[in-house]
Amino acid sequence: MNLSSARKFFHHEIQQPDEYIDLAKAALYIAQEEYSELDIEEYLNALDAMAIELEERLPLEKYPLKIIQCINKYLYDDLNFTGNTQNYYDPRNSFLNDVIERRIGIPITLALLYIEIARRIDFPMIGIGMPGHFLIRPNVSEIEIFVDAFNSGEVLFPQDCQQRLSQIYQQNITLQPEFLAPVTKKQFLARMLTNLKYIYLKQHESEKALFCVERILLLFPSAALELRDRGLLSYQIGRFNQAADDLQAYLMQAPDAQDASTIRQLLAKLGKNQ
Incomplete structure (x- = not known):
């Protein structure tokens, strides 16, 4: 498998x-x-x-x-x-x-x-x-x-x-x-994956953390913070095109987020203007 x-x-x-x-x-x-x-x-x-x-x-x-x-x-x-x-x-x-x-x-x-x-x-x-x-x-x-x-x-x-x-x-x-309040089954699975994501981040296992984020996005494709995290993790492991796409999508959804200026700086490093 x-x-x-x-x-x-x-x-x-x-x-x-x-x-x-x-x-x-x-x-x-x-x-x-x-x-x-x-x-x-x-x-x-x-x-x-x-x-x-x-x-x-x-x-x-x-x-x-x-x-x-x-x-x-x-x-x-x-x-x-x-x-x-x-x-x-x-x-x-x-x-x-x-x-x-x-x-x-x-x-x-x-x-x-x-x-x-x-x-x-x-x-x-x-x-x-x-x-x-x-x-x-x-x-x-x-x-x-x-x-x-x-x-x-x-x-x-x-x-x-x-x-x-x-x-x-x-x-x-x-x-x-x-x-x-009860959670849906999708919310249940997302919470499981979120737990696992944080465990892998704590262990500095970026690729495994990225796999968790990717599956959360299968459950909730427009989750802004997961788009951001997929972008940041993709950047860390050298997938720069994916990183740029996701970070731009994040800023489109949350232009006034607290970390927006940091994300814009990162996009500038990737050669993308915001």
Whole structure:
């Protein structure tokens, strides 16, 4: 499996209407650019097998909290999935195959695992893009309970989310309704890729960071900051024509951005006038 094939499959998956996108498949196509021999079906089968095991343990009373307790016991007590607090920025935490094999991950990949297992037992859940910490909740509008897949499936109520936010940012944060809004599947995948992008930037792996940006732009082609980042990363690795095109497109969208003058200087170096 070469990079272009993995990218092609990812692109094909995300072309569908949002509700039809298979999150697990899309996430595994992301991993396939890192692991060229990755067998997608093997990991989809692993999710199926977990769901079958879990189904046998489900309570007779199908109340949401009882189902969540059952999923938690299975994933965290029996299978020992856990949040990686020791090495949070290990790229492997962002690849679903690694999360399944190593049973360790970050909030968004453990949320993805949880959502995919829950979907297979007919208990749909959705991602909640809370700032600084990804959560999930049952896809039932009248139920205001949230699940923290990173912390052993801890059940949170809105007040708990407020406290969690204040802990993360080490200051009093007022919980806004949009902080607990569901994310689309495309937004979910973009957030996964954004995490991975920052990990690679931190590790000075410009080309891998660029691959993340390119896939975010497949999801959201006109995202201004991603156009800028693709331009800057392209410049770093010597793809000057791509860099100039993207940086010009960024300035067209955001002519008054704080970094506009820096971008114009860079374009001048590339021989492009603004």
